[in-house]
Amino acid sequence: MTSGTGRGLNPDGTIAREGARDRLQPAFVPVVDVARARIAETFGSSRLHSAYLYGSVPRGTATPGVSDLDVQLALRAEPTEADRGDAAAIEAALDRAFPQIDGAGILLTSARGLFSERERHDAGFFIACLCTPLLGDDLAEQLPRYRPTTLLARETNGDLARVLPRRRTELAEAATDADRRRLGRRVARRTVRTGFTLVMPRWGGWTSDLEESAELFGRYYPERAAQMRRAASTGRAPAGDRAVLGMLIEDLGPWLAAEYTAVHGEKAPRS
Known part of the structure; x- marks a missing residue:
């Protein structure tokens, strides 16, 4: 949910702190x-x-x-x-x-x-x-006062490509519906956050709200908007649907990782 200017910013254009x-x-x-x-x-x-x-x-x-x-x-x-x-x-x-x-x-x-x-x-x-x-x-x-820049986008979520192989393994090993729900929540939330930070510098603000993040992403990538809305709904109310998890991990995820790297570059590996 945004605050301040209506885009989650302080009057000086830095990102306002969430929560209290x-x-x-x-x-x-x-x-x-x-x-x-x-x-x-x-x-x-x-x-x-x-x-x-x-x-x-x-x-x-x-x-x-x-x-x-x-x-x-x-x-x-x-x-x-x-x-x-x-x-x-x-x-x-x-x-x-x-x-x-x-x-x-x-x-x-x-x-x-x-x-x-x-x-x-x-x-x-x-x-x-x-x-x-x-x-x-x-x-x-x-710590610094942060702005919605490409640098921030790259350093927060620029490593999705390295995360996806682990998620594929976790999906293959998920034995119960509860396992898949837990994985679905984690994957869906990360997908929506990455989708939002992909467009964050163009939009010029900050939000952590899943539905708002998906809606903002869809303004810039309408061809992927329905998938991102599904990711947001899964993040809010996780389900153990293998088809949804497959879409997130095998379709939307790889596309998003490639687009993210093309737009913002890749986050440096952590040792």
């Missing part, structure tokens, strides 16, 4: 309160620099029983297996305790890595514009 704690819907307030307490207790100030919410919950657009809780932790050092294990335990506890979320996901990164040249327009942008502070000092104060 005061946008939390009542159903999700206790989930966030417990998540905040568990993260602080588990990681402590010696390991945790800051914690953030992202996604539909801090944007105030979450659907009880359907939406997941998305959390990003910035640690003082590079994440370890012990850190990942602690995060997984918190995810499982939240999922068990709160039926209003369809799972919890906690991403881990190091605070210092966000300032590297490699991550400044990828993970740094994510923290500064797409994340809502939950704990600790906000790293956004030390």
Whole structure:
């Protein structure tokens, strides 16, 4: 959902930050309160620099029983297996305790890595514009003000071609309808985000809303608009339909990856 100028921008043309704690819907307030307490207790100030919410919950657009809780932790050092294990335990506890979320996901990164040249327009942008502070000092104060440029497009989603082979393998190995639904949500959301950032510099704004992203993409690529609308609906309400997954992974995905590289270039590989 756009804000500010109507294109998700601040008055100076930089991308406005999404989400705020005061946008939390009542159903999700206790989930966030417990998540905040568990993260602080588990990681402590010696390991945790800051914690953030992202996604539909801090944007105030979450659907009880359907939406997941998305959390990003910035640690003082590079994440370890012990850190990942602690995060997984918190995810499982939240999922068990709160039926209003369809799972919890906690991403881990190091605070210092966000300032590297490699991550400044990828993970740094994510923290500064797409994340809502939950704990600790906000790293956004030390990061750039971002604009809807080709550089941002390339660094955020310019690696789709490298992701698709893994998704083909995951589809082949998906044994249950639940496996396919989880894969469908992940693939569909990534497809819509990539479709939107493909056209983002031409449109000149920012949105994370799936339906709006698909609609904006369709203005520039009407021949692919119906497929992108299907991707948006799958991202919102995942289904285990192999035909839809095949369309996303074998048809729309490869076309989108090639068009993206032609327009914005390819993101440098991460080691």
